[in-house]
Amino acid sequence: MTAPRQPPTVLFVDDDPDLREGIGESFELAGIAVQVFSSADLVLERVTRSLNGIIVTDIRMPGMDGASLMRSALEIDPALPVIVITGHGDVPMAVETMRDGAYDFIEKPFAMDRLLIACRRALEKRRLVLEVRALRDVLDQQKALAARLVGRSWAMERLRAEITALAGTDANVLIHGETGSGKEVVARALHDFSERAEKPFVAINCGALPADIIESELFGHEAGAFTGAARQRIGKIEHAAGGTVFLDEIESMPLDLQVKLLRTIEERRIERLGSNRSIGVDVRFVAATKEDLAAASASGRFRADLYYRLDVANLHIPPLRERRDDIPLLFFHLAREARARYRREIPEMTPEMEARLLAHDWPGNVRELRNVADRFVLGLYRIAEDAPRPREAPGMDERSLAERVDDFERAQIRAELKRSEGRLKPVYERLQISRKGLYDKMRRLGIEGAEG
Structure with missing residues (x-):
């Protein structure tokens, strides 16, 4: 604190x-x-x-x-x-x-x-x-945060600014994001850039734990508290002393356990199963969900009082389809990570593949993009035809034809800029347009001349 x-x-x-x-x-x-x-x-x-x-x-x-x-x-x-x-x-x-x-x-x-x-x-x-x-520390923190949460879009700039503002506080935070969008990455950033960074970061996936053991996992138990409890066990919340408890998929937590969690958050005290002794805990709570908890609480599927207690601060992670301009940058960032893991060189990206990366909806978000980057570095995407294609289900892509054409042209120009190391003459020659035509398109599409 x-x-x-x-x-x-x-x-x-x-x-x-x-x-x-x-x-x-x-x-x-x-x-x-x-x-x-x-x-x-x-x-x-x-x-x-x-x-x-x-x-x-x-x-x-x-x-x-x-x-x-x-x-x-x-x-x-x-x-x-x-x-x-x-x-x-x-x-x-x-x-x-x-x-x-x-x-x-x-x-x-x-x-x-x-x-x-x-x-x-x-x-x-x-x-x-x-x-x-202090200013140097802030700049260093911003650089480190930008390396974790890659993207130049306004939505990602805002997300990083919000994390910076919240990291130094003990406010409860509710993170909302789709599957694979990086909710745990955001939670870890809140922890790592706080004064609790040297203490434990304990992540609990509420959706992965069976209902009959989640209470013991969270709060611990005394020996003999239930059949099979041969020894005392420290729960995850108590183990996180001084640090951060990250409750992923909080919407999956049983309603009866939500009552106990609410009391713990309010009082910062726990009771192990089989014990009447109250134990103080100094932890910060960060929760994450892919559902609308306000709607879930209104329908009775989630306790409203727990929702309001967790929702002191709310962070929204935008899905990739809402920040398509970040996809090339993020893809090459993930490809560099894959290169280090697999000790393979990154193959050359073709304009056609980059265009398809931009056109894909990415329902699995960053997790799905990481898988594609891994396969690309491993040599399993050698030709553009292997790249992800847009989903063909009707109504899935709500962009207009003009927006789709802009995305395609943006990808083509960026790919050529990268190929020519920022030199414009080879770009307009290969694309067979005039120099002025290239300048006009770059200005309209928000492309900087030094890109690539």
Whole structure:
């Protein structure tokens, strides 16, 4: 869980109790948060890369002196400002600490205003360092998320933004997506980019567990709780302590068990089967469904109170047919993964096959596309005729003829751009259209010139 943000704080260390008290009062009167310490060891315990503060230390102290404290603190974070206070005879030592990385040094006796000015500058520098690090972390997270959830469509950009916004919270999340759309991938991203990432991620497929054992799987049991329960067993929810519980196909959970799950989510406590003892659990709940749970709860097939408890935040994974422009990019991403698994080179993609990939409805979504990418890399799709074809059932493809033609032209142009490594002349020559005609089509179809 996200800890409260610490205010910018000065960690002041000196072995003189009168000076500590006076300096502490002066900082407080100036509106600067301060913590005072009698030894360097106590300060060093509080130094981390995320410390929102600075160190002000006397240079001569019993035990660890100020110079040693500074060196140890800078080993933890080289960008941490350390201000050294020195006596008149210790100026050469203070100059040496400046060479070793001290932010500033102040010679005793000093005016309090001089120290306050130096501390305010140092705290501002620290604020900027932490802000830059936070921005870099966000960018790194966005890159990592884009590698997991591949796609340039607006729907995927929105999904990644929503995951980023929710990952750092403990809000319950309900993920909705069709079969094979990547619901567990989204759930794992919510876990891996949260502060619970080092704790267990426990996935439970409610549809795959028989009704007579799902309660024991979730909540555990004591020895002798039922026939065959020879030993105590820790349930999945308890095992996930500090982490995330992912309930896939939540619509398949029996109604009587939904009551117990609701109580667990509300109270964050469980009772093992055969026990009267209540056990606290610190977990985050993420559920996934391919059904409309609002409709299921309205018809009595799913408890409405559990639905509303789970639906604090709702993530929708778009099916592939609703983001056809992502299909080529995602296919080559999956093909690269297959190349690494099978140690095979990726065959050349023909424009005809790419067009058919775009035209297919992909009822199995990413899972189905991954299977095709695997077979393609294994050499089982050597000719375009083997590629998936659109389903011919009437009414399955609701796109207009113009939309289908646009998809086909888009696929052809992208394939040729890839083949020519982004050079336009070979593209319009092979397609037998004018240069202006190619530019016009690329602009109308939203194709960038550097694609491929």
